[in-house]
Amino acid sequence: MTTDDDTGSAREHTPGSLLVTFFGAHGRDLGGWIAVGDLIRLLAAVGVDAQAVRSAVSRLKRRGFLxxxxxxxxxxxxxxESASELLADGDRRIYASRASRLADGWVLALFSVPESERQKRHLLRSRLARLGYGTAAPGVWVAPAHLFEETRHVLTRLKLAEYTDLFRAEHLAFEPTREAVARWWDLPALARCHEEFLEVHEPVLTRWNRRRGAVSLPEAFADHLRAVDSWRRLPYLDPGLPMELLPAGWPGQRAARVFQELDARLRDASRDFVRETIGNG
Structure with a gap:
């Protein structure tokens, strides 16, 4: 569930980003509607003041999200309607297993856009990048084969399919595939993103695993929302490359495991806090 404001590291939690994350994690459970006063009370648990919430809501309204x-x-x-579709797309990427094998091959995206429609060319490039595609050569975009269906779905939804051809492919020559992948993606930057997530959220998981007794619902909500807000960018930056092609000690699997355990540990308590807060509003 990425949006135009979704940039930056796992450490950054802007009011707008937290609001998008809230709607992705909880908004649809509420029927897709929520009172402004309830939003203010809920986001206060993560340290966002009322004015910041109102400003973030206004920005999301201008962009057509709300x-x-x-x-x-x-x-x-x-x-x-478009926001609901965006969040549904995000669910499939954020919560799904992304393991891939070299034997599964690749999907190639090639597109041709008339000069008179340069804006669509820019949109195509940005969407492929957001899906996690790397650039194999000018105009040739590559990703693990498991992204084929998602790519087809997104490009169809955005009415960009007529400009694009998708191919299943196998890398045969001339550069070793491991070296090619290191050129197609910025692996050190991706590793840093995973390491930042772990640095912030692995201690949170450890703290919750050591807890005994009653759960603090506001604390569970805040920790869960921050974890989802940090994590939801990473599956788009890192498309789930085959482990055989990644450097030793790759932190991606560990980061995914920490997120999955935090989500499982805090999801229900977080939802209880939302229902309780709205019920007392």
Whole structure:
């Protein structure tokens, strides 16, 4: 569930990013609508003040992510249709297993856009990059084969399919595939992203695993929201490259395991906090 504001490292939690993450994790469970006052109370648990929430809501409204929709005289917002589709796409990437094998091969994306439609060329490039594609050569984009269906779905939804050809491929020559992958993707930068996630969130998991007794719902909500907010960028930056091609000690699998365990540990308590807060609003 990435948006145009989703850049930066795992350490950054802007009000807009946290709000998008909240709607992805909880908004649809609420029927896609929530009162502004409830949003303010909920995001206060992660240290976001009321004015910052209102400003973030306004930005998301301008971008078409949220639609103003008063209900019973109460100011509130609903997810737009495009936002709901974006979040559904994100679910498949964020929570799915991304293991791939070299034997599975690759998907190649080649596109041709008329000069009169340069904006669509830029959109195509940006979307392929956001899906985790690397650049094998000018105009030739490559990704693990398991991204084929997601790529086809996204390009069809964005009405970009007519400009694009997708191929299943096998790398045969002339450069060793491990060296080629290191050229197609910035592996040191990807590793740093995983390491930053681990540095911030692995101690949080350790702390929760040592807990005994009643769970603090506001704390569970805050830790869970921050973890999802940090993690949801990484599966788009790192497309799940085959382990055979990655440097020794690659931190991606460990980061994925920490996220999955944190999500399993805190998800229900986080949802309980949301229901409790809205019920007392």
């Amino acid at each position: 639609v103003p929709e008063p209900l019973g005289g109460v100011a509130g917002y609903a997810l737009s």
